[in-house]
Amino acid sequence: MRNAEAARYARWAGGVAILISVTVAAIFISRSVREASARRHGPKPVPATVQQASAQFSFSKVEQDRTIYTVQASQATQFKDQDLSVLEDVVITMFGKDGSRNDTIHTHECKYETSSGKILCEGDVRIEIRSVTPGQTNPNPRTLQVDTSGVSFERSSGIAETDKPVKFKFPNGDGQAVGVRYRSSDGMLQLLRDVELTIQQPDKPGAIPVVLTGDRLEYFHDRRAAAIEGSARARQGTRELTAQKMTLDLDAQMRARHTVAEGSPHFSGLYGADPISLDANRFDSKINEAGWIETATATGNIRGERKTHAGTDTISAQSAVVTMEPKVNQPHELDAAGGVKIQMNGAMNSGQLETSALHVNFAPGPSPSQRRIETATTLAPASIDSKDADSSTNVHATRARAEFDAQNRIRKFYGDSGVQITRVVGKSQPQKTTAQQMAASFDTTGGWSTIQLDGKVHYTQADRTADARRAVMTKSTDTIALDGAPVVSDATSQTTAASIQIRQQGEYVAAKGGVRSTYLGSTSPGNPNLGSGPAHISSDSMSGSSTSGELTYTGHGRMWQSDSLLEADIIKLFRDENRMDALGNVVAVFPQAPDSNQKNSAPILWKVRAPTLRFWNDLGRAHLEDGVFAESPDQSLKSRTLDLFLSPPTANSNATGSAKPGTSLGGGGRQLIRALALGNVLVRQDDRHGSSERADYTAADEKFVLSGGKPMLTDEDDNTTTGRSLTFYRASDTIFIDSEAGSRTLTKHQVEK
Helix, strand or coil: CHHHHHHHHHHHHHHHHHHHHHHHHHHHHHHHHHHHHHHHHCCCCCCCCEEEEECCEEEEEEECCEEEEEEEECEEEEECCCCCEEEEEEEEEECCCCCCECEEEEEEEEEEECCCCEEEEEEEEEEEECECCCCCCCCCCCCEEEEEEEEEEECCCCEEEEEEEEEEEECCEEEEEEEEEEECCCCEEEEEEEEEEEECCCCCCCCCCEEEEECEEEEECCCCEEEEEEEEEEEECCEEEEEEEEEEEECCCCCEEEEEEECCCEEEEEECCEEEEEECCEEEEEECCCCCEEEEEEEEEEEEEEEECCEEEEEEEEEEEEEEECCCCEEEEEEEEEEEEEEEECCCEEEEEEEEEEEEEEEECCCCCCEEEEEEEECCCEEEEEEECCEEEEEEECEEEEEECCCCCEEEEEEEEEEEEEEEECCCCCEEEEEEEEEEEECCCCCEEEEEEEEEEEEEECCEEEEEEEEEEECCCCEEEEECCCEEECCCEEEECCEEEEECHHHEEEEEEEEEEEECCCCCCCCCCCCCCCEEEEEEEEEEECCCCEEEEEEEEEEEECCEEEEEEEEEEECCCCEEEEEEEEEEEEEECCCCCCCCCCCEEEEEEEEEEEEECCCCEEEEECCEEEECCCEEEEECEEEEEECCCCCCCCCCCCCCCCCCCCCCCCCEEEEEEEEEEEEEECCEEEEEEEEEEECCCCEEEEECCCCEEECCCCCEEECCEEEEECCCCEEEEEECCEEEEEECCCCCC
């Protein structure tokens, strides 16, 4: 029994042991399965170097209850014995001090230094600059997107930066640079060097993009402004703008609304085929939201150039504002001020306009992409200079306006309120003219052709002056034509007429209609010297030149000086020969020198008629020919030629004044003292008549001497006396006869006086 019981006990004990073993094994397996499952689905094992790992990580910078920025990561791992944590799926959001921004920095992984608060993101990083309108739930979709790598972020300062290459995009373009720095406090983004960006015009298909380059760029989010500094350059096709700094003010959609170029800005481009350029201290542009420029302003030391085949045109000023034509980016108006100077060069001449203020209107040019100058108006006193190979002209006016043609050539120039013109031709004396108003016309070469003057016209050249109500200057003939009671004067003469024309070269002058001249200096070479006081000449027309020294009065010529008078179809004055000629129907009146015993008696006047007369002023001699007839109240003379000799000028012969034709000024003057008649001479003295080939008359004793041929004298009783020469006196009835038989005296009777 005992063995059987022992066997049963042994079997029971083995079963229990197996059951315990199975149970233990089941428990172990179950635990192993749970541990394996836990290992698969639970947290990873922490390496020996890791102190702590967390599934969420974030921190923020708060100032005055406002969050400036927030750093978030999906996981953060902190390492033992190192001041370092690894952040994964990092997003840094910058709100700004006023909460107006929602800028973000995205990257896959960053290292975080706990003590310094510095975050290092070595991989690819994207920075998005976006604005939030108050009350708006989502950020503005129009963002600035920057892609780079190797970014560091300072927790204390909120500054993110890198020196790696950068690519960026914005609504109207894209670009690249090297290095970027972002400041979360005010949203300033800096592209550190080698900046290049391209601006497109999406609403204008096919439009040429604008390419901007520079050493660095700063974008101020809060102020919506961007600045390109250091060798900044903007290019659009053939147009280029360079400066040390360019600033752009942007709107909420990041479109430029205002641009500024500073630091020796320089613009260059093409006007048609001509290169143009513009320099100033500063350029400003205001841009419409649709993309076209509203106004463009240049200030400080402005200088513009346009190079043509004929030369270089320039403009300079201290300030200029261009108002643009809406939607087409072409000039509509220009206002320039401060030492405005425009220099234009043509193929044959050059011109320059100077004023302190100028307004210019533009009109459509030869192509849709061009504008031309329509008018230019000075808002202050202005002067214009014009030069060609032979002459120069300067015009000054209180106000002026110029009109231009389709080729930007000036065609009309108007002056107002005090016009002054100075013109020099060759080596001649300057010609100066003033008037109240003027209108100048220009030819196709760019030089002026005519200038019309109106109101108180005054002209001077050397000692010559002219005054009139109106005048026209003509360049081709080098003349100034005056009308409206014109008066021309020089040092010794004055001329009036219905119209007077003066030519500068040769100092030619011509007058028409009621010509009247007064010569004040009778002793001046070429001036009439028939008597005392001023000499007066009237005619239908007059012409002559001070260079040739010849002056001609034509049509009903009439000259009077003291008691002397001369009438003829033509009267000519010769300065160099100091003589005077009268041609056609000559009538001359000369006072006879009185007898010494008859000082207070009325002067005896001799009236002479002939086809021609020549008078030498210095000699006081008049020569008449081609049939002469001379008479006084009691005497007459007829001959083929006649020479009259006048006394020298008296002390009063240079007196000034005026007199009516044929009236005496008194005070003596030149008087007839002798006469010589030649050829078929016929004389009459009271009732006596004589004939000979020669007759000499002496005024002092009223004596005739007949000689030559067969002198003969007949009295009232038909008594005839002949001889080789016959001498008889008006004062007596005495005749001196000179014959081959000798001399004798015959007295018939005494002549009563």
